[in-house]
Structures are given as structure tokens and as C-alpha cells.
Amino acid sequence: MILGFDMTSETGHKLVESLDLGVDPRAIKKEVRRLVTPKSVSEYRAKISSKANLPEGVILDPAAGSGGQLLAYSKYLDRPCAAVELSPQRADFCAYQFSKASNNSSVITICGDGTDAQGVMSIVESKTGQTSICMLHVDPARPMDTQKHAVSEMQPSLSVLLESWSEYIHVGPDGPAMTLDLSPRLARQQMLEIEDIVLAVFPRTSMTWEWLSRGGGRVDRLCLQTGPLADIGSASRSVRLWNDGSFSTLHDDGDILDASDMGWSDYKLCLGDLVALIDPVIPKSGLRGVFEECAGYARGELVWIGKSERRPLALLHEEIHSGSEVRPFVVTQGVVVGRMASKLDLMSIDSLASLAMENNIATIQVRCSLEPRLHKRITDRLRQILGQIHGSPGFLIEDGGSEDLVLCKELEV
Structure with a gap:
């Protein structure tokens, strides 16, 4: 595969385009394998997002990794999409992924700093004609091989990222449409920290936390949905995603949520229970x-x-x-x-x-x-x-x- 750059912004952001698809990309896949979101999860999120009342504009992933999630958005939502990736190798892989898809014309890949909104938008506007972001998807990188991490260790920094993009993302009556894909190991205090970061940039934004399971005896994904993507009046949503792509949900209706570490009994089970x-x-x-x-x-x-x-x-x-x-x-x-x-x-x-x-x-x-x-x-x-x-x-x-x-x-x- 030959990858060429045909556009560079004043800030050094480069548009990545695939010129030849004849080379096996296995070497690139090895680099990004751990970054790949399961396809069933990506498609579920895209299907859910397609039901939201999104404004006109571009769907942006400022830390795209393998590009799988943005590829799903481009499949189910009638919006242009932009993937930004700091690593040239990962940006190359994103471009390869998008060029292999039948609807790749609606997706562009940019190699550069996703927190530099002005630099990214100079290319987005010239390629798509769009001047605003209708939805932001963020899956920040986290420390490798650690069970727990601080919010400050996420890259890119959420506070820096949201502040930078606040000038370009559409903000409706319920706030901007954002999906923050986070570690399911986050403690409650860390979740509150993230809510504070969002509200500091976008006051009065509606937010719903979503816990997703694929049935393996664990929480597979945790994300914060905001604005039109949130369940208005609902702070928490549980999702069971099935192998065939169907899903079941359960959410609160403004009820007081239970503390996950309280209310457990040491009852000893008896025959017949x-x-x-x-x-x-x-x-x-x-x-x-x-x-x-x-x-x-x-x-x-x-x-x-x-x-x-x-x-x-x-x-x-x-x-x-x-x-x-x-x-x-x-x-x-x-x-x-x-x-x-x-x-x-x-x-x-x-x-x-x-x-x-x-x-x-x-x-x-x-x-x-x-x-x-x-x-x-x-x-x-x-x-x-x-x-x-x-x-x-x-x-x-x-x-x-x-x-x-x-x-x-x-x-x-």
C-alpha cells in the first residue's frame, strides 16, 4: 500500500489518502490491534446514535486509533466523518480501513494533534465544506497494563480537548452530542471528575452513563453520552449486547441510583433456595x-x-x-x-x-x-x-x- 499526503495545514496537520490498496496491511494491524473496538460494539453505538436528532455537520473522532468506530458511524449516519490520529502509522491504517469500505468517500483521515481544533478544521472545511462538528466521539488512550488510572493520565486530556473543540461543536438545548468511551474500571469519584470537566466547558449538558455487557461475566464498555445522545432524565443505562447485534436496555427514570458497594448480604445459601x-x-x-x-x-x-x-x-x-x-x-x-x-x-x-x-x-x-x-x-x-x-x-x-x-x-x- 502506498500512502500519500496531498494537503498540509499551517499547523502541520496532514490529510492522509490511500493511493494503492494492493499491499497486505498486516504490519500496520499489529501496531493497532489492541486499539480495535469490537465490531458489534461499534455498530451498536452507531445504530443508537442514528436515532438521535443530530444537527448538520461532521462527526469527529480526534483520537481515532484503528478507525473502526468512525467507520461504523459513516455506515449508519448520513454525515461526513473525520478521523484524527497523532501516530502516522495509525493514521495510515485508518485511511486503509476507510478506503476498503464501500462508503469511504464520506470519511477523511488527518494525521496530527486532535486537540488543535483550528488546525484540524482547516482541512475538514476544505474537504467537506462543513464548518461545524455535529458529534464528537472520544476514546482517550489509557496507560497500558494497569488496572486503574487517574483521569489526568488519559490522552488526549479531556479538558484540553473539549475546550479546544467548544468553538466548533454544535451545542443544542441539551448540550453537545458527545460519546466519551472510557474505562469500565473507573471509580465513582473519577466519573464525577469527568462530569465536572464536561460541565465546566458545556454547562447544563444532559448526561447518561452507559454500562455495556456482551455476556462474558464482566462490564465490557463504559461511556458517557451527552446532549441528544443522552436519555433525558436518566443518569444511568445498562445494555446487554447480543452476538447477532440485537440488544436489551434497562435505565432509571430519575430514580436514586444504588451504591454498587452497599446493600450486599452475607446470607448463607440453603438447599431449595x-x-x-x-x-x-x-x-x-x-x-x-x-x-x-x-x-x-x-x-x-x-x-x-x-x-x-x-x-x-x-x-x-x-x-x-x-x-x-x-x-x-x-x-x-x-x-x-x-x-x-x-x-x-x-x-x-x-x-x-x-x-x-x-x-x-x-x-x-x-x-x-x-x-x-x-x-x-x-x-x-x-x-x-x-x-x-x-x-x-x-x-x-x-x-x-x-x-x-x-x-x-x-x-x-
């Missing part, structure tokens, strides 16, 4: 109370057991049925049929298998903490032992009120 593993986006988003009400319970009626980042557990009075609004956020539910007062390892597999056979359980989903390599060995061994059994599916969880393991028989769908 009905329990459900809940998608972690529900407690993380502060929507446990909303979940309870939508499931037919009074707020505070459900018992939430043993606070867990990945496997929140709720004690139910009755099954949550498939037609329920909250059913998409129930990972699995079942009845407690047995306990094991030992940790799960290669030595305890036979005891677990015997307990399963006593309760006519033919398969076991291990849904407790286990080292990945050991997890595979144990599940493979259980599959061998129980392979000839005809019975119900089951799952193994940790008891929030003790160190025991609990075997549950899954409810029939």
Missing part, C-alpha cells in the same frame, strides 16, 4: 433497585449476596420469566441442590460429579473463581464423567455467606 446470577452491569450501573421493580419486587426486597465484580448473585422468591424486561440481564437461575465444603480442584472433581449425578444433573457450568488453565481441565473432566448422564443442566457458584461451593440445578427455559 432459588438464586440467579445477574449480569454485572446491573450493580455497576446502580440499577439494582430498578431491576427489582421491573422483576416484580419492591425496591430493596431482593437479597443481593456476597458482593462480586463478575458474578453478582440474587436470592429470588420466584423465577424471572422470559418475558420479563430484566430477563436479558439474568445470566442463569436455578435451585440450590447441594453444597461442597471444599475448594474446586482436580482432587474434588469426583465428589462434585457424584453430587451432580445424585441430583440428575448432566452438565455443569463452573461459575466461580478459577485459574483459566485449571478451569479447562476441570470442565473437560466433568464432561467426560457426566457425558452419559441424561438430565438437567446445572451450575456451580461460590456461596456469598461462606467459603463453600454451591451446586444449582438450572431452571428450564
